[in-house]
Amino acid sequence: MSQKLKQSLLILGLFCNLHSFISAQESVEEVNPPDYIKTIQLFGSEEFSGTPILKLGEPLTIRFDDINGDEADYYYKITYYNFDWTPSALYKNEYLNGFDDIRIVNYENSFNTLQLYSHYILRIPNEDTRGLKVSGNYMIEIYNDDDEIVFSRKFIVYENLSNVKVYTKRSRDLKYINTRQAVQFEISSPSEILKNPKRTVKTLVIQNNDLKNAITDLIPQFTIANSLVYKYDTEASFWGGNEYLFFDNKEVRSPTANIRRIDLQEIYNNYLYSDIVRANRIYTYNPDINGNFVIRNLRAQNSNTEADYVWMHFSLECYEPLDGGEIHIYGNFNNYVTDDSTRLSYDKENAIYTTKRLFKQGFYNYKYVLVKPDGTIDPGFISGNFDETENEYVVIPYYRAPAARYDRAIGKGIGNSRNITN
Template sequence: MLHKLKQNFLFFILFCITYTSFFAQNVTNDIVTADNIRTVQLSNGSDFSGIPILRLGESFKITFDDINGDESDYYYRINHYNFDWTPSSLYKNEYLDGFDEIRIVNYENSFNTLQMYSHYTLNIPNEDTRGLKVSGNYQIEIYNDDDETVLVRKLIVYEPSTTVKVYTKRSRNLKYIDSKQSVQFEISSPNEILRNPNKTVKTLVMQNNDITNAITNLVPQFTLANDLVYKYDQESSFWGGNEFLFFDNKNVRASNVSIRSIELKDIYNNYLYTNIVRANRKYTYNPDINGGFVVRNLDAENNNTEADYVWMHFSLECYKPIDGGQIHLYGNFNNYKLDKSTLLEFNKERGIYYNKRLFKQGFYNYKYVLLRPDGTIDPGFISGNFDETENEYTVIPYYRAPGARYDRAIGKGIGNSSSITN
């Protein structure tokens, strides 16, 4: 009997550990779980590219389209997370002023479009949710009447209690001097002593606000008075990548520098010019918006409801299939997620990779990346990696004082590789 009780106890402990590990891994995934949810944007007056970073007390809104166009009811809930995106130990009333799990009442139906859709807007603060009380990591979950999650979106809320200086350097390793960019930074805390920073201070370093390839394991190398100094090389380096490609279909019935031809079926189809592999070519400067997008219709008064949806046809010149990997479209149009809608299929007869995906009219940045069998993303396999590439780097420091129950985001620093130095 005692032996059986021990077995049951061990099974229970194993179950708890497995469940906790599974949950911790899955809360990090920003997944639009419903195919009918499109064009998700989070804005504080200007649209964010990548993960939104807001100052504590700042208002914002999240918008999305439901291409079913049936005026479905959607609700939202807001949760607080630790630095590693595991749930924090704070109670709801400790981080949220007001209530969540409220229906989104602000929506409009599309007007004069071939593709019907309903456009939803959630403003924070509102009469039910008056605001967020503390800094840190948050997740907004949108769900339907059946309590099925249709959209999850992360955001970071910071309090400006530190100053973060960010510098971009070329790699000190000659092997990568032409292909990598190293991020160095200093965190200055004039009003608060950051005790035992090797254990209590964590940092998030991102390229173009893309959290999928962020660096999170850095500790300060040394301190100068109240300053924490991070002068790493390889440990804080990113592949330089290449400038994003783009298309602009603000006029859905006209071809332009990126759109080769147009066809009207049930809705408009835009065929882009075939792209080429840039990894074996020299770097060419091409201004971009670092993976972002802007919804717009040249003939519309209200882009939210009058911009139409279009099937965009992508093609990449390649004469043999990639063995053991997949080529995907990559950009903030779906929050840098790789899924079946971004996968390119190989056409042996034409010698190209091909994809057709639904986009709302506008200006979009995109590039092609290789998804390796081990789940890692190679951003330069198709596009190449160049130290001249213009990238924006963001550093967010977090601090959990001894005895505290959550990780505060205590600042924000931005640097740009256009001012890269040796």
Template sequence: MSQNIKNSLIYIFYVSTFFLSIHAQTAVEETPTADHIKTIQFISEEEFSGVPILKLGEPFTLEFDDINGDEADYYYRISYYNFDWTPSQLYKNEYLDGFDEIRIVTYENSFNTLQMYSHYTLSIPNEDTRALKVSGNYMIEIYNDDDEVVFARKFIVHESLASVKVYTKRSRNLNFINTRQSVHFEISSPRKILRNPKQTVNTLVMKNNDIKGAITNLKPQFTIANDLIYRYDQESSFDGGNEFLFFDSKDIRASTANIQRIELEDLYHNYLYKDVVRANRRYTYNPDINGNFVVRNLNAENNNVEADYVWMHFFLECYEPLEGGEIHIFGNFNNYTLDESTKLKYDKENAIYYLQKLFKQGFYNYKYVLLKPDGTIAQGFISGDFDETENEYTVIPYYRPPGGRYDRAIGRGIGNSKNITN
């Protein structure tokens, strides 16, 4: 074999490897939150639970606590991603006006609390980061002086180029008619940008803004004028679940409807009443805030630094066989993440599952879920699945024109299952 042929083959090999590496990119995951970082909140003009969804040009604030309380230095980094959360081809100056990798300079120490902590506030835009220039998927990372990421959060920025109508239906499959909710929606664009939609349009469908359980593989079934119609049944269905449970620790020294007793050690300990399995009971409507939480101290003027931390004790009576699974508490208090801090332990002597976890004072939604050995989450194993459950569904369409280099989030639609129909 001549040297020229060898060189050509080597060149082809490296070029092929390069393009394969581009197409083999995997979706980015959020960095697990460090143990000393607590109560991460996005705040904007809208209230939301789960992944934040912001309008392009809308200011927002990220807040969090460091319970080490040592006024450590933290910095932020903003990255942009494709619809499927793979790295984007855009350079930073194409999606960001200004700079990131800047130190967070606004922080306060807690006041009149048993648990010392430092409360950090990052507002965007600011004098360094002036604007996010395009719509789509973003992630913000917070890291320390050693360039160690202490937490990361995904968020979505959308434009208003398309209107989205969202409504819920009961399943057409009789096996699931009483347990699942199917999301139907229509995307309308008066600007007629939705041409060849099966190649240019993607959609994200979320229940209660939990992006980890989102449906992302739906294509329009047909079009009517400028409307894309999605009327799937099983493909766009979610288990109905049940209403979230709650506790309110706005006054950690006084019992509320869900707190059985209180003890003071190094910090206050609040013991909740025992919860039971609801999967084998009838559905009962109980208003919730769809997994969200609100920080508040009844006796404080500034909840950011005057709300204390309290050890909440959970108890669950459960006799169902877990078959190697684990029971966890679940909610937006930690971005719907299951880890060792949310895992309940089993007290064989008293035949009860229990957990203690640190929470900042406030009103919290939570529920118990089963983490199966294969990594899937059975949200209805403890709480049950009911078609009557009130859930909020969000649909975001993404558009990338032929030859485009990024996925624009062109709208946002919200529907609620309290208006569910057959």
């Protein structure tokens, strides 16, 4: 064997080992913020919180509050990931135009509020980070002065290279026809992208902006002309859930929607009317914003710094056995996380579940879920599951060309179950 051939085989072996190492990496998870970091908002051109899905070239904005109010220094880093959120083989200069690991210099202190806080704003592009070069999955991480990560959030950037049509259907399984919604879709794109799609094309299906509950393992069932067709039933179905509950405390000094009592201590306390179990009742349409929230203060010119923080008190009448599980309030107000701040405790004296949590003034959607002893979430235990529920579904196709080193997000399709059919 020639020396040149040996060198070639050695290089090939090293490349294969590197590829295997990268493939074996675990999927990255978001780091949840500490108690003093509140109201994290990450959005693109529309100021609507959630997992932002941006078109390549659109700006990205992140806002958050530090209720310590001490004007602490925070820094940000941006990292690129594969479709399955494992580390990418791309170098930073291949996906980022400019620099990161830069201090966030745009912040303001709260004005005319009982709860002091510092409000931080980061916009990309800026003079240091001039933009993102490629589409796909990203994570933004916020660090403190000691280079310790404070929190992180995922976001997705897509290119408009395909047309995605999304439909919602009732389940074909009679057992779930009244409780689940199936998402069917078609992806139309240039012919070169459709070559060998079972290997090169992957899809992400999201319900109501909740990335933690997404479906990611679908492959095209067949091809019609230049379209990939996905007409799954069970594999692409979500629990229908129920419309979200809401409260609106844009006027902190007097009761508004769903708030029965107000109390002023060190800061304002708002007490909501007691909620009930809806799983055993018929479906009732109630317009919502699909788990989202909007910050606003009726008496403020700038709600970002003039909206106050309020202790919101929740109560739930529930007589169903929990079998070791826990009841939590649930929504995009904290990125669909269940923790000690969302857990309800049982009040034996009043035979009711209660909790309180700090919220910035605004309009919020929430619901109650059961967290089972194994950590899984039963979204319909309290709210019920109904096929009539209005939910928004987003489908994002990804494409990795043969020998390519990253997964491109090549489109975005949106469907809504208000138009659900059999």
